[in-house]
Amino acid sequence: MKLFTRAAVLAAPLFAAMPAMAQDATVNTGDTAWMLVSTALVLMMTIPGLALFYAGMVRKKNVLATLAQSFAITAIASIVWVVAGYSLAFGEGGAWVGDFSRFMLAGLAEGWDKPFTLGTGDAAVAFTIPESVFLTFQMTFAIITPALITGAFAERMKFSALVIFTILWSLIVYSPICHWVWHPNGWIFGLGALDFAGGTVVHINAGVAGLVAAIVLGKRVGYGTDNLSPYNLAFAVIGASLLWVGWFGFNAGSAGGAGARAGMAFLVTHLAAAVATMAWLLAEWMTKGKPSVLGAISGAVAGLVAITPAAGFVLPGSAIIIGLLAGLAGFWGATALKHALGYDDSLDAFGVHGICGIVGALLTGLLAYGPLSATTALPEGTSGSFDQFLIQVYAVAATLVYTAIVTFILLKIVDVIVGLRVSEEEEREGLDVTQHGERLG
Numbered sequence: 337m338k339l340f341t342r343a344a345v346l347a348a349p350l351f352a353a354m355p356a357m358a359q360d361a362t363v364n365t366g367d368t369a370w371m372l373v374s375t376a377l378v379l380m381m382t383i384p385g386l387a388l389f390y391a392g393m394v395r396k397k398n399v400l401a402t403l404a405q406s407f408a409i410t411a412i413a414s415i416v417w418v419v420a421g422y423s424l425a426f427g428e429g430g431a432w433v434g435d436f437s438r439f440m441l442a443g444l445a446e447g448w449d450k451p452f453t454l455g456t457g458d459a460a461v462a463f464t465i466p467e468s469v470f471l472t473f474q475m476t477f478a479i480i481t482p483a484l485i486t487g488a489f490a491e492r493m494k495f496s497a498l499v500i501f502t503i504l505w506s507l508i509v510y511s512p513i514c515h516w517v518w519h520p521n522g523w524i525f526g527l528g529a530l531d532f533a534g535g536t537v538v539h540i541n542a543g544v545a546g547l548v549a550a551i552v553l554g555k556r557v558g559y560g561t562d563n564l565s566p567y568n569l570a571f572a573v574i575g576a577s578l579l580w581v582g583w584f585g586f587n588a589g590s591a592g593g594a595g596a597r598a599g600m601a602f603l604v605t606h607l608a609a610a611v612a613t614m615a616w617l618l619a620e621w622m623t624k625g626k627p628s629v630l631g632a633i634s635g636a637v638a639g640l641v642a643i644t645p646a647a648g649f650v651l652p653g654s655a656i657i658i659g660l661l662a663g664l665a666g667f668w669g670a671t672a673l674k675h676a677l678g679y680d681d682s683l684d685a686f687g688v689h690g691i692c693g694i695v696g697a698l699l700t701g702l703l704a705y706g707p708l709s710a711t712t713a714l715p716e717g718t719s720g721s722f723d724q725f726l727i728q729v730y731a732v733a734a735t736l737v738y739t740a741i742v743t744f745i746l747l748k749i750v751d752v753i754v755g756l757r758v759s760e761e762e763e764r765e766g767l768d769v770t771q772h773g774e775r776l777g
Contacts, residue, residue: 363451364464367593371469374589378476381582382483383410389575389637390487393630393683396567397766398491400774405486408495409502413479416506421478422471424511426454431523433512444468455520464593473589474514481510481538487683488546489553492763495771496754504746505545509739513537517731529731530704530718532601533590535645535697536735543690544736545743547681552747553756555680557763569629576633580609583640587647597708601647604655605640611656612639615663631667638666638688642696646703649718654703661699662692694732701728 387406391399413421420439427434437443444467452467453460463470482502486493516522517529517537524536531537556564566572587605591598616635617627642662643655650658669687681687701724706717718724750756757763762770769775 361450363449363466364593367464367595368466368469370594370598371465371473371589371592374585375469375473375476377582377585378473378480378589379410381579381586382406382476382480385575385578385582386480386483387575388571389579389633390490390572390683392568392571392573392575393566394490395564395766396776397768399567399571399768399776401495401767401771402486402490404495404772405498406483408499409483409486410479412499412502413482413506414475416503417471417475417478421506421511422474424507425478425514426471426474426519427515428456429515429519429521431521431526432516434515434519441471444471459520461520477534477538477586478506478510478514481534481542482506484538484542484685484689485546485549486685488550488681488685490682491556491767492553492682492757493549494755494758495767497750497756500753501746501750504750505743508746509545509742510537510541513541513735513738516734524731524734527727527730528718528724529727530649530700530724531645531697531731532648532700533587533644535641535693535700536731539641539644539689539693540697540732540735541739543686543688543693544739546685547679547690548740548743549747550679550681550686552744552751556682557760559680566630573629573633576636580636580640583609583644587644591648597648600651600708604650604652605643605647607652607655608643608659608662609636609639611659612636612642612663612666615639615660616667619664619667634666634670634684634688635663638662638692641666641689641692642699644693645697646700649700649704649708651705651708654699654705657703658696658699662695665695666692694736697732698725698728701725 383406387403390406391402394402418441420436422441423436423438424434427437429435448468449466452463452465452470454463455461482505486498514537516524517531519525529536558564583605584602588598588602591601613632613635616631616638620631621627639659639662642658646654646658666688669691670684673691674681674684674687702720704718704720704724706719708717710717747756758767758770766775
């Protein structure tokens, strides 16, 4: 029970500094205000942030279809989350998955205006915000995770396949892993693995799923021979900029309130993104002769991804190390690794999110600064150590294996139902016309 309680005050987002305790009968308006703002910022990361980021990197004939994927996933994942996803992720359940006790948000009306407590017994975690805010904040994470996957198979998946895959993947992959890592009953939570805002749940999960999807669907027509240059990098820069700003809600919001830990998470998030931007640019400059705009925005996202699991656990000096290594690792993953292994990860979902998510999760185990996660129950907090590093390795490996296997199975099921990939003729014409009957002027 001691280990489980330790995990309950350290490992989860939002409530890492808030073990179960006697709660005030009223919500904290300051914390609630910050969490509402953070929720809006994270939603902005998908629409319009990720939508523009990805749309700017595809060819003109696929821009509308790429925008439509992020927009549709926002709607689909929101509905799935309310119907069953939230219950499977944050219902009591057991070590592996939640339950259906919160199906269609059952029970939300009880204490709707009171502070929310997640879990029961010694491992329960108290909040200063209402459950409606908590579940909506978490909904935005459930939205962006499947949206990230689309970058790996950009320009070649049927829209009908995307809809079915998003529903199945959200329920069978995302929600269980979310429960493992962020619910007090989850088995990875119980190990004491540190994931402040989604290194395993969001980025490794999406990155690995994207890699599997890219391999299953195969390469784009003309890959390696045709000109697949981005249509409009200005769109991508605007999207990356919105992602950078929105990430403050992602990471600083995961502190659960407007406190000192949120402030530190905000600072290290920005710093890691800045360092990774320059690391990627310098690596590109040295190897290719010129620093590119695409490299700059890719480096920023790499740093943001890597700092995500660490944001509430590290100091600025560690954030510099994480940003530096993330920029270099992301550059390697998006160039050398992809070409060496020969898969077509169109927009580097695995190269950036998968690789840098792993880097960030592992470095968190080495660089964590104890006082940042200190509580009354555990005044020393959790500091980086080899033992903690091994726990991080275990959490990363479990996420990677489960995601890869189940994603592969789901893709095969969808392929049987509606087929995964558009025909070669449709792909050459473009998804804008063949999937949506529209085109850019």
